[in-house]
Amino acid sequence: MKSAVVVFPGINREHDMARALKFVSGKEPAMVWHADRELPKGTDLVVLPGGFSYGDYLRCGAIAARAPIMDAVRAHAAKGGLVLAVCNGFQIACEAGLLPGVLMRNARLKFICREVYLRIERSDTPFTRRYNAGDVIRVPVAHGEGNYIADEETIARLEDEGRVLFRYTTPDGKLDPAFNFNGATHAIAGILSEQRNVLGLMPHPENHVDPVVGPTDGRRLFESLISTLEAA
């Protein structure tokens, strides 16, 4: 798997992501500067990592979404290339038009940094083929703006087309407002693009891949990507 991690000013999770990619795939990702206009030749997976690009000025992800590299990322996505957008990366992907909707301020206005439970809604995607639908995984979140919203029509479309991939649930996979900690519409934690090759999610699966730091529930997401690319 040839991956490229896009580095924007103010991003701080790019090393976690690079480490996870190397740990699971054995291959070092390319680090691509936001001002570049091209991705390395043969890139299979583009990652928009977490952090605080441009200090969250204007709106989270708004300025990074207009960076020169984003045309290449959009072109990669348009021809079916895989894009994984995590946390600030998800905000950037929404602002860049790669995914619908927007991430608003958490409903209770607090920055939330802790582990949460995610239910995997389907396993027939490039990102989740190593999980089973209905599996509940434990992964960390760290964000102040993760409250996913979109207009009613868009939400209905995401649901009808099965593009909600992760939801915040209880440890046994039940929807419960107390576990939808940021107030996201329909407890949405992660969504797919129409072609299902772009995933945006607020939690950080890259932080749970190595038993040295605890649970490894995020590891299968990366294994899914590897097996998707091997099967292609």
Place this chain on the structure above:
Amino acid sequence: MKARVTVTLKAGILDPQGKAIEGALKSLGIAGVASVRQGKIFDIEIEGADRAKAESALKLAAEKLLANMVIENYRVELL
């Protein structure tokens, strides 16, 4: 030429920051506050004196960057 672009949340979009400000105003005892919505103001200097050109540039700026049209409206004023 001076211009101002005002960006506000669309009706129906929940504004937790506005709600918090509203609560704070109420706790200060400021009478008659029914609700608060928070927005943004951009004061922009435009080169040249062509008002029509300035207006179309500002609209482009608002739609391409200053506002997120999914959740926000904008208003352009030439001062």
